[in-house]
Amino acid sequence: MLTAVSKFRNKSGLASTTRVMPFFLSTSATATATPLCPPPSPYPSPHFRLPSPPRRGLAFLAASAPQRDLFPTPRQAMASLATSTAAAAAAEVTHLSQRDAADIDEQLMGPLGFSVDQLMELAGLSVATAVAEVYKLSEHTRVLIICGPGNNGGDGLVAARHLYHFGYKPFVCYPKRTAKPLYSGLVTQLESLAIPFVPVEDLPQDLSGQYDIVIDAMFGFSFHGTPRPPFDDLIQMLVSLSVVGDSAKRPPIVSVDIPSGWHVEEGDVSGGGIKPDMLVSLTAPKLCAKKFTGPHHFLGGRFVPPPISSKYGLELPPYPGTSMCVRIGKVPSVDISSLRENYISPELLENQVMPNPFDQFRTWFDEAVTAGLREPNAMALTTVNKAGKPSSRMVLLKGVDKQGFVWYTNYGSQKAHDLSENSNAALLFYWNEMNRQVILPTACATSIIG
Ligand SMILES: NC(=O)C1=CN([C@@H]2O[C@H](COP(=O)(O)OP(=O)(O)OC[C@H]3O[C@@H](n4cnc5c(N)ncnc54)[C@H](OP(=O)(O)O)[C@@H]3O)[C@@H](O)[C@H]2O)[C@@H](O)CC1
Numbered sequence: 192m193l194t195a196v197s198k199f200r201n202k203s204g205l206a207s208t209t210r211v212m213p214f215f216l217s218t219s220a221t222a223t224a225t226p227l228c229p230p231p232s233p234y235p236s237p238h239f240r241l242p243s244p245p246r247r248g249l250a251f252l253a254a255s256a257p258q259r260d261l262f263p264t265p266r267q268a269m270a271s272l273a274t275s276t277a278a279a280a281a282a283e284v285t286h287l288s289q290r291d292a293a294d295i296d297e298q299l300m301g302p303l304g305f306s307v308d309q310l311m312e313l314a315g316l317s318v319a320t321a322v323a324e325v326y327k328l329s330e331h332t333r334v335l336i337i338c339g340p341g342n343n344g345g346d347g348l349v350a351a352r353h354l355y356h357f358g359y360k361p362f363v364c365y366p367k368r369t370a371k372p373l374y375s376g377l378v379t380q381l382e383s384l385a386i387p388f389v390p391v392e393d394l395p396q397d398l399s400g401q402y403d404i405v406i407d408a409m410f411g412f413s414f415h416g417t418p419r420p421p422f423d424d425l426i427q428m429l430v431s432l433s434v435v436g437d438s439a440k441r442p443p444i445v446s447v448d449i450p451s452g453w454h455v456e457e458g459d460v461s462g463g464g465i466k467p468d469m470l471v472s473l474t475a476p477k478l479c480a481k482k483f484t485g486p487h488h489f490l491g492g493r494f495v496p497p498p499i500s501s502k503y504g505l506e507l508p509p510y511p512g513t514s515m516c517v518r519i520g521k522v523p524s525v526d527i528s529s530l531r532e533n534y535i536s537p538e539l540l541e542n543q544v545m546p547n548p549f550d551q552f553r554t555w556f557d558e559a560v561t562a563g564l565r566e567p568n569a570m571a572l573t574t575v576n577k578a579g580k581p582s583s584r585m586v587l588l589k590g591v592d593k594q595g596f597v598w599y600t601n602y603g604s605q606k607a608h609d610l611s612e613n614s615n616a617a618l619l620f621y622w623n624e625m626n627r628q629v630i631l632p633t634a635c636a637t638s639i640i641g
């Protein structure tokens with residue numbers, strides 16, 4: 192028989208590791224749970240021994256993960272933390288004039304010692320990471336990147352390379368190539384990845400059928416006047432695309448730094464310009480970004496040194512963790528029913544797992560640690576009170592051996608109280624990045640060991 196052990200400590204002992212999480216019960220967990228044992232035991236003693244369900248009751252699941260959003264990945268958690276911080280600070284984000292943007296560019300690449308290659312690399316990486324954060328690979332694979340003649344176009348070329356390495360399938364339209372070595376090098380890099388360069392005349396009039404995302408990297412903060420050929424037609428192509436209001440029915444448009452064709456400070460003056468779904472501002476948003484009304488506004492270009500921030504009084508949101516981008520502005524409201532992920536897992540057959548579930552668990556646990564998952568020992572613990580009311584929370588596994596799974600709590604906690612009344616409990620490990628969850632459906636107390 193397997194054994195799960197809950198060790199209770201008094202309040203002066205180990206602190207409770209409970210984390211507050213929304214409460215939902217997984218249908219898959221209940222489906223695999225063995226019937227609950229009759230309400231047991233009188234009052235708790237410091238230590239409980241909870242024998243496990245029969246061996247087959249320890250369910251191993253490496254498949255769909257219906258509760259995806261209940262347990263965000265570390266990156267998502269950090270991103271959402273930064274998102275709320277950024278959203279709160281959105282009103283104070285500095286917007287640059289065209290002149291200040293150009294001045295900052297000059298100072299970075301003059302007295303501050305940066306090279307254009309460096310900044311472009313970081314800018315393009317920011318664009319690629321922001322795109323990947325919003326438009327998941329599983330639903331948006333083919334990316335058309337339209338590149339202009341200047342550095343904005345260079346950002347697009349760099350983003351194309353990173354998107355390729357992230358798993359996307361980029362296509363590049365680069366009608367006015369610049370002869371400088373920086374640009375020809377970027378083109379060679381893309382050619383070495385067999386990324387197709389699409390001539391303007393080969394683009395379909397309606398981009399919807401062939402691409403899942405369109406990145407507008409035509410013009411940035413040096414744009415002036417009205418667009419000259421062939422960019423006038425390309426911009427019109429994007430305008431026609433954005434006429435289809437429902438972005439679910441067409442490829443979303445992502446503009447790099449500035450929606451191409453917009454006045455750098457005044458925005459879409461005629462009202463007939465591109466209406467991007469996403470804007471990735473670089474270094475700091477330009478004044479025209481105040482007129483951006485799409486759902487996703489990000490900031491990239493995580494390289495601004497303090498002399499620039501102080502000289503221009505820049506108020507910019509903090510970047511989360513190691514991220515190259517941060518959302519600014521209002522977080523869009525999400526249609527929960529549209530959230531879905533395609534899980535692709537190899538089949539797991541019973542004869543592929545070890546005879547002893549504890550050995551199997553240990554192997555998987557070690558894999559989760561080695562994969563660098565954050566807190567792989569976090570597990571959902573479900574308890575049930577005397578009245579049969581279940582409650583779940585996250586706790587940390589503190590040990591596992593043939594005697595069972597160990598976690599700590601204290602006498603005053605809800606879980607301790609529940610377990611004192613009813614020793615039925617269930618554990619769930621959810622290792623999202625590995626497409627794996629391990630469910631220990633039900634355990635019943637039979638002996639007190641403390
Ligand atoms: N420090 C930073 O902030 C960083 C900035 N970075 C990036 O650089 C961008 C600014 O780059 P940029 O200065 O090269 O200008 P950009 O807007 O790409 O285009 C200039 C080209 O467009 C042309 N052109 C202009 N108007 C036109 C028209 N009406 N119709 C047709 N063509 C027109 C113009 O030609 P010209 O008119 O001069 O003959 C020239 O060839 C910035 O937005 C950001 O994306 C990052 O890489 C790194 C860090």
Ligand SMILES: [K+]
Pocket residue numbers: 343407408409410411446447448449450451
């Ligand atoms: K642009």
